[in-house]
Amino acid sequence: MSNAELIGQDPGWVIALKGLFIFAACVFLTIMSVWAERRIVARMQQRSGPNRVGKFGLLQALVDGVKLALKEDLIPKAADRIVFVLAPVISTTACFMAFAVIPLTGEVNFFGQRTVMQLTDISVGVLYVLAIASVGVYGIVLAGWSSGSTYPLLGGLRSSAQVISYEVAMGLSLVAVFIYAGSMSTSEIVAAQDKWWYAVILFPSFIIYTISMVGETNRAPFDLAEAEGELVGGFHTEYSSLKFALFFLSEYVNIIAVSALATTLFLGGYHALPGLGFTEQWLGGWFTLAWFFIKVLGFFFVFVWLRGTLPRLRYDQFMKFGWKVLIPFSLAWIMVVSTLRVMSQQQAPRVIIIAFIFSVAFIYIAITSLVDRQKVNLAKAAKVTNSIEPNFPVPTIPNTRAEQING
Amino acid sequence: MADELAPRSDDFGLAKAYQSKAPITNHESASFSKQLIGFWVTFKTMFKKVNTVQYPEVKEPTAERFHGRHQLNRHPDGLEKCIGCELCAWACPADAIYVEGADNKEGAQFSPGERYGKVYQINYLRCIFCGLCIEACPTRALTMTNEYELADSTRGKLIFEKDDLLGPLRAGMVPPPHPMYPNTDDGNYYRGEVTESHPSQGVAKND
Numbered sequence: 001m002s003n004a005e006l007i008g009q010d011p012g013w014v015i016a017l018k019g020l021f022i023f024a025a026c027v028f029l030t031i032m033s034v035w036a037e038r039r040i041v042a043r044m045q046q047r048s049g050p051n052r053v054g055k056f057g058l059l060q061a062l063v064d065g066v067k068l069a070l071k072e073d074l075i076p077k078a079a080d081r082i083v084f085v086l087a088p089v090i091s092t093t094a095c096f097m098a099f100a101v102i103p104l105t106g107e108v109n110f111f112g113q114r115t116v117m118q119l120t121d122i123s124v125g126v127l128y129v130l131a132i133a134s135v136g137v138y139g140i141v142l143a144g145w146s147s148g149s150t151y152p153l154l155g156g157l158r159s160s161a162q163v164i165s166y167e168v169a170m171g172l173s174l175v176a177v178f179i180y181a182g183s184m185s186t187s188e189i190v191a192a193q194d195k196w197w198y199a200v201i202l203f204p205s206f207i208i209y210t211i212s213m214v215g216e217t218n219r220a221p222f223d224l225a226e227a228e229g230e231l232v233g234g235f236h237t238e239y240s241s242l243k244f245a246l247f248f249l250s251e252y253v254n255i256i257a258v259s260a261l262a263t264t265l266f267l268g269g270y271h272a273l274p275g276l277g278f279t280e281q282w283l284g285g286w287f288t289l290a291w292f293f294i295k296v297l298g299f300f301f302v303f304v305w306l307r308g309t310l311p312r313l314r315y316d317q318f319m320k321f322g323w324k325v326l327i328p329f330s331l332a333w334i335m336v337v338s339t340l341r342v343m344s345q346q347q348a349p350r351v352i353i354i355a356f357i358f359s360v361a362f363i364y365i366a367i368t369s370l371v372d373r374q375k376v377n378l379a380k381a382a383k384v385t386n387s388i389e390p391n392f393p394v395p396t397i398p399n400t401r402a403e404q405i406n407g
Numbered sequence: 408m409a410d411e412l413a414p415r416s417d418d419f420g421l422a423k424a425y426q427s428k429a430p431i432t433n434h435e436s437a438s439f440s441k442q443l444i445g446f447w448v449t450f451k452t453m454f455k456k457v458n459t460v461q462y463p464e465v466k467e468p469t470a471e472r473f474h475g476r477h478q479l480n481r482h483p484d485g486l487e488k489c490i491g492c493e494l495c496a497w498a499c500p501a502d503a504i505y506v507e508g509a510d511n512k513e514g515a516q517f518s519p520g521e522r523y524g525k526v527y528q529i530n531y532l533r534c535i536f537c538g539l540c541i542e543a544c545p546t547r548a549l550t551m552t553n554e555y556e557l558a559d560s561t562r563g564k565l566i567f568e569k570d571d572l573l574g575p576l577r578a579g580m581v582p583p584p585h586p587m588y589p590n591t592d593d594g595n596y597y598r599g600e601v602t603e604s605h606p607s608q609g610v611a612k613n614d
Contacts, residue, residue: 044449048459309449 003103003187004121006114014113022099022119029293030252034061037304044308065245073241078148087146088239088246091139095253098132101125102260103187104292105270108285117289118187125186126178129261130171133216136254137163140218143247144235155234158224158315165322166215166222172330173208176337177265190269199266204333206266208326210302213258215322218251219303221310222318259299260292267295336360469553474536476554477529479572480547482596484588484604485580485611487517487573488548491524498543503533515584519601520593524548527569531557546597581609 010018035050035058042049050057075084104117122128137160144156178184180202181192189198199206215222233239236247263269270288272279280288313321343353460467469475480488491508509525517523540549559565576582585608587593588601595601604611 040453043453043457046452046455046458048457048461051461305446305449309445 003116003118003191004123004185006107006116007118007121010113010115014110014115015119018110018115018117018119021117022104023096025104026096026099026253026256027249029256029296030249031061031065032058033252033256033300034064034248036300037307040301040304041308044305068245068248069242071241073243074238076148076238079238080146080148083142083146084238085243087139087143088243088250089139090142091136091250092246092253094132094136094139095250095257098129098257099260101128101186102257102264103190103269105288106280106285108288116187121185121187124184126174126184126189126261126265129186129257130167130174133254133257134163134167136250139247139250140235143239147235147238149238151232152235152237155237159218159235162218162222162224162318162322163216165319166212166326169208169322169326169330170212170216172327172334173205173212174265175330175334176202176205179334179338179341186264186269189265190271193268194271197266197268202266202337205330205337206262208330208333209262209266212322212326213262214303214306215318217254217258217303219255220307221313223312224315224318255300255303256296259296259303262299263292263295269295469555473551473553473555474538475552476531476557476567477540477572478550478552478574479524479527479569480550480574481576481580482519483580483602484608485576485585486519486583486587486596487523488546489524489527490518490520490546490548491522492545494543494545495540495549498539499534500537500539501533501535503530503535504528504540505530511584516586517583519587519591519596524569527572529567529572531565531567532562576612578613579603579611581611585609 038060039049039057050060053059053063075081100119101122102118103121107114107116110117140163141156141160144152144154144159147153177189177198180198181189183189183192218224236244239247270280270292271277272288272291279291339356340353343356482488491506493506493508496504496506505526505528506524507526508522511517511521511523536551538551541551544550557565581604587596587608588605589607591601
């Protein structure tokens, strides 16, 4: 029986309980991931991180939440009150809703009912996730706009531009998955990966998705929307108390959500690691939940690792990277993938497929070497102009020196 | 010496750098594989020993000559070294010290010689721990300890009185006021010739 049919048989109480379970799991994961992030980043900087509240500081995030709740809830005079209050709510609900279509386990026994831990299975599940993620951007944009303040507005604009541009690359990277799985339903995509993960077959798509999911969640090194040094707190500068806590929550739920989607689409979802397939039957199928969360937490670690390692990108470099590298590259990749797919479906002879692959590789090498040559020429041209004495006064520095500095 | 006031003529060392022909910056960005080494650095660091000291539970000793809270010292027989001269107060750049001297009287001898510090206050909200007071003190009465935990909840509590600053009475010391060691003057005390208390000075503290 397929997931969709299994879910279709759920009585109302199972659906309600599953919703509650997924929500609770999200909140719990979020709270723990805040703690885990702070601990891991601390270790990467040879600090120990929060270790005061509870064993290993495990309750730190909980206590932070209580602290935030007890803070004064400020609404600036210039703010648009309704939108100001609504923005964090939109942001938070949107990222929770993405979890509805993620399959967390295989077939399990849920209080005597055969079902899967997936709230609903719609045939366009991944499109639904993308749509919901875009609704989440409204939260950020509206928060920035309704604050009635300059920095939040700049932060909100930045993040909307950022999320929109990276969502294009993200959507394009998913197209290859759709082509191979022949479906947009999350459960069917997982089922299609029982032999090979798409992270292996569609490695370039996987890389593009991983990069754009970091851009999509406004995380380091793409956290331009909340660049503390430039924009104070970015879009949530004017927020305090629980409203701020909601933004904080939504950021982390979002990280978990895109990681869960990446797990589902590229790492075989709840399936065990290759060679460990027998574990999927443990605990009556519930062990698949552990596999799912292990993969999600792996992605989460990558998020933290990126934050611990890379400095923030400059805004123009970031946009240039999104529009001029990621999007053209994924477009070309989709063309290659779809051609290959059609060839294998039409049972083209192996020679033609190999010839195609080689010709693509040849074109790629030709283009990159042409670009390289142009770069060298440009650098040469730049050198020539620089060797002329600058036509502006150079304070006390010898001209030869100025030339050296200018490159 | 006069050169120090003359404007620098070497463009902050640029001319020197030019002479040595050393490139200042490398404009080439490192190769992609080289940039990935950064990830290995952070990953490796996770397994290194943490540098943090768990402060309230673990206290690392300070540097030997760390400037901490002050202490007013005593002579070996228990008399105070402070003579109320106020030199510390005058030396203090932050105006943190207040001293009021008074005469030692027959039957109320606190320090060798004529004068003693009757009131001695250090305001730790003002003190910058520069140690100029210690340099100024002619009798080594004022020194600094290594104690650095000087936080409190009110301003009043951070003005330390003479009682708070006086060093403890050690074994063999007689709590002042008491007469000086028989047949000595303040010069003997100053030269360190008094090394213990005398039974005529009072009952010594035994430990």
